[in-house]
Amino acid sequence: MDDIEQHADLKTYLRRLRWALAALPERDRDEVVEETRLHVLERVESGRPLEQVLAALGPAPAYAQSFLDEMEISGVLASQRSGAMLRVVARRAQRSLVAAAALAVVLLLAASAALTLSVAVFEIGDPVHTGLWVSQDQTFIGVIDDPSSARELLGGWIFVLAAVNALLAWWLGRLVLLRAIRAIARAD
Amino acid sequence: MTGVEREAARGGGDRRAQWFKGLADLALLRLLRDEPHYGLQILDRLRSEAGLGLAEGSIYPLLHRLERAGLVSSEWRLAEEGGRPRRYYAITDAGAEELGELLAEWRRLRTELGDFLERP
Numbered sequence: 001m002d003d004i005e006q007h008a009d010l011k012t013y014l015r016r017l018r019w020a021l022a023a024l025p026e027r028d029r030d031e032v033v034e035e036t037r038l039h040v041l042e043r044v045e046s047g048r049p050l051e052q053v054l055a056a057l058g059p060a061p062a063y064a065q066s067f068l069d070e071m072e073i074s075g076v077l078a079s080q081r082s083g084a085m086l087r088v089v090a091r092r093a094q095r096s097l098v099a100a101a102a103l104a105v106v107l108l109l110a111a112s113a114a115l116t117l118s119v120a121v122f123e124i125g126d127p128v129h130t131g132l133w134v135s136q137d138q139t140f141i142g143v144i145d146d147p148s149s150a151r152e153l154l155g156g157w158i159f160v161l162a163a164v165n166a167l168l169a170w171w172l173g174r175l176v177l178l179r180a181i182r183a184i185a186r187a188d
Numbered sequence: 189m190t191g192v193e194r195e196a197a198r199g200g201g202d203r204r205a206q207w208f209k210g211l212a213d214l215a216l217l218r219l220l221r222d223e224p225h226y227g228l229q230i231l232d233r234l235r236s237e238a239g240l241g242l243a244e245g246s247i248y249p250l251l252h253r254l255e256r257a258g259l260v261s262s263e264w265r266l267a268e269e270g271g272r273p274r275r276y277y278a279i280t281d282a283g284a285e286e287l288g289e290l291l292a293e294w295r296r297l298r299t300e301l302g303d304f305l306e307r308p
Contacts, residue, residue, distance in 0.1 A: 028252075032248065039228050056245075071252060074253045185253075
């Protein structure tokens with residue numbers, strides 16, 4: 001069995017695994033590598049060829065990635081920090097429909113909050129031309145060239161609307177991200 | 189075309205894999221409720237006794253996730269004198285509580301879905 005421990009394929013696999021797990025704390029990395037080594041040795045002891053055991057684990061980088069994914073998701077779910085949740089969802093948007101949909105919703109919410117906040121800022125500098133405008137042809141929120149061509153509906157309430165919209169977007173965005181990450185955790 | 193080939197052609201393998209993933213937490217916690225086990229032992233028992241077709245490399249990431257969530261704990265033990273150390277996993281109080289909730293959900297789902305699928 002010592003021959004197997006010194007086998008070049010096993011040593012190479014474990015070295016690649018350790019390298020691919022570089023993002024983990026050293027103690028976690030050591031434990032994963034050691035547990036994998038013992039797993040392989042026990043399978044080989046039971047009569048399975050080393051090549052077959054290593055192939056069943058999958059390529060070292062992919063095997064390592066499954067640890068990184070699990071640990072990243074459990075860490076984010078534990079902390080529930082908005083930035084960390086957004087980063088996880090954004091990174092998975094290309095390979096997960098749930099993540100892509102969640103990211104789209106969060107971006108829409110952020111755009112909506114940014115729009116009303118920017119209009120509120122304009123309202124401070126130019127209250128005559130800024131607001132929620134209604135005319136016969138259109139309704140829009142923003143800055144108008146000719147205030148006499150439309151009726152402004154909000155006045156000072158634009159500040160309340162901006163604040164409520166921003167809070168709502170933040171709260172809904174967090175909810176969407178959290179649900180998406182829980183769904184990803186179940187699917188991964 | 190055999191049944192297995194037909195299932196593969198329909199993507200049945202992927203579908204089963206998704207189901208297995210969802211059930212793996214439940215079966216794993218149930219197994220650990222009896223006594224602590226080490227990774228390879230867990231994998232083999234879930235495959236042979238629970239019928240879960242878990243991939244060889246899937247059990248350790250799953251165990252690490254459950255450990256980080258506080259549902260299982262682990263410790264290294266020497267199996268016998270001169271033997272290799274093994275990392276044994278045990279269910280925690282939080283894990284036992286989670287198992288109770290998962291079992292209740294599983295029983296409810298099994299009853300309702302069974303009734304629905306088997307109705308004439």
